[in-house]
Amino acid sequence: MSVTVRVPAKVNVQLAVGAARPDGFHDLANVFLAVSLYDEITATPAADGLRVTCEGPDADQVPLDRTNLAARAAEALAARYGREPDVHLHIAKDIPVAGGMAGGSADGAGALVACDALWGTGASRAELLEICAELGSDVPFSLVGGAALGTGRGEKLTELEVGGDFHWVFALASRGLSTPAVFREFDRLGEGLDIPEPVAAQPVLDALAKGDTAALAVAVTNDLQPAALSLFPELSDTLAAGRAAGALAALVSGSGPTTAFLATDARSASDIAGVLRASGTCRDVRTAVGAVAGASVV
Ligand SMILES: C[C@](O)(CO)[C@H](O)COP(=O)(O)OP(=O)(O)OC[C@H]1O[C@@H](n2ccc(N)nc2=O)[C@H](O)[C@@H]1O
Ligand SMILES: Nc1ncnc2c1ncn2[C@@H]1O[C@H](COP(=O)(O)OP(=O)(O)OP(=O)(O)O)[C@@H](O)[C@H]1O
CATH class of the missing domain: 3.30.70.890 (GHMP kinase, C-terminal domain)
Structure with a gap:
């Protein structure tokens, strides 16, 4: 059995940036819009630990080790539920890498949702969003999609109404x-x-x-x-x-x-x-x- 999750890219229709904070991050007013360019993450049970593979035009630029945000998401969920991250994560990548469209963040959110479904952890949406925020500032929005205002470093989301395409x-x-x-x-x-x-x-x-x-x-x-x-x-x-x-x-x-x-x-x-x-x-x-x-x- 395997689970495939589709995750969109984002564009920022407003990105207001404050001064650098003591922790090096910047407070933002970040208005995200999810757009129809997608990565697909497939999680398949594996007997021998965590493995990441990637296909797509930019695949050679994607790290396949534990720094990959999809791998980090699986490890974070497994650690929280006291299990081994025995899973093969395959990324079908269509979102440009290092392009400012939250491609890595999409893979983090996608792997989290895929592993959650595969392992039947029953994590709440709030728990998933908390893990997302630990993985990166853009990751919570990749989970939520639609349109949202991100404050703090971009991870605190308020969903926004969208009246048309x-x-x-x-x-x-x-x-x-x-x-x-x-x-x-x-x-x-x-x-x-x-x-x-x-x-x-x-x-x-x-x-x-x-x-x-x-x-x-x-x-x-x-x-x-x-x-x-x-x-x-x-x-x-x-x-x-x-x-x-x-x-x-x-x-x-x-x-x-x-x-x-x-x-x-x-x-x-x-x-x-x-x-x-x-x-x-x-x-x-x-x-x-x-x-x-x-x-x-x-
Ligand atoms: C530029 C945006 O894509 C706009 O949506 C995001 O602000 C970046 O989000 P992201 O890639 O998920 O960023 P993170 O992985 O959280 O942080 C990467 C690095 O970007 C900088 N960073 C990020 C977010 C933020 N609010 N202030 C920052 O200064 C920091 O140097 C940080 O070390
Ligand atoms: N699953 C992943 N896909 C792509 N890059 C990844 C992934 N995991 C980690 N990375 C690393 O993150 C770096 C940034 O890639 P990413 O595609 O997320 O950038 P980005 O779209 O500009 O991000 P953002 O818009 O969130 O700032 C890459 O150069 C790569 O080293």
Whole structure:
């Protein structure tokens, strides 16, 4: 018997970042939207301990040892329920690696849900969310999906209403960006400046609730974008190409380097994707819609 769980990627429609905290993390007002790019995690019982395998275009960049977030999730759940993590976790990876779309976090949440079902632990949702928060700031949202406001370091979630579909185009970059490096660059760029407390922007929440793409397009913000562009200046060319192709908004997704483009509808998304693909400013292009459900057994 095995269990397969499908988990979406995310885009941040608002990412407000506060000053560095004493523990090195940053307080956030992080408005997450789950989008229809998915990893699938299959958990199969194994007699000989924990093993991770991965397939997909970026599979060679995924660690298969105990640092993999899927492995860490299985170990955390097993430890809590006093059992051995005897499981084979297979990741079918479609979310870009080190792309700012919470790919590793998706695998952590997916492995947790898969092992929970396989082992029949009966853990409550609150317990699963607690383990997610220990694994990483983005992991709780990968479990929950839909749209949510993340506060604290992003792990404290309030679910948000979404009144309609939002159509996106994502341009994948030629290399990854390290999330800690982007936060460090944010700190460096902000040295000597007064960094305000991060707060959720009402126009973003209203646009989501109404399903109003045009309103969301003028409301999206990402405080990590200047840091990501500083470390990866060529991303400006991708953003410009998407804008010229008719995107209503163009921004870096989370810590980058994936760039995200908001489109009027599915047809426009497909047109923008075609122009971006031909522009030579990115490695690959994908379209997706949000909001979609979080980690779900298939
Ligand atoms: C950029 C975002 O993807 C936006 O959703 C997240 O804030 C990052 O979430 P994540 O990849 O799950 O991050 P974690 O694994 O928790 O932390 C990785 C590193 O990112 C930095 N980090 C992360 C979250 C946060 N609120 N402040 C931070 O400064 C820290 O250097 C931390 O060591
Ligand atoms: N299951 C996993 N899939 C991909 N990377 C993983 C995984 N587990 C650990 N990692 C490590 O995490 C690093 C960041 O990868 P990930 O794809 O999660 O980045 P990201 O999407 O930018 O994250 P986020 O958007 O949450 O900041 C990788 O370079 C890799 O070393």
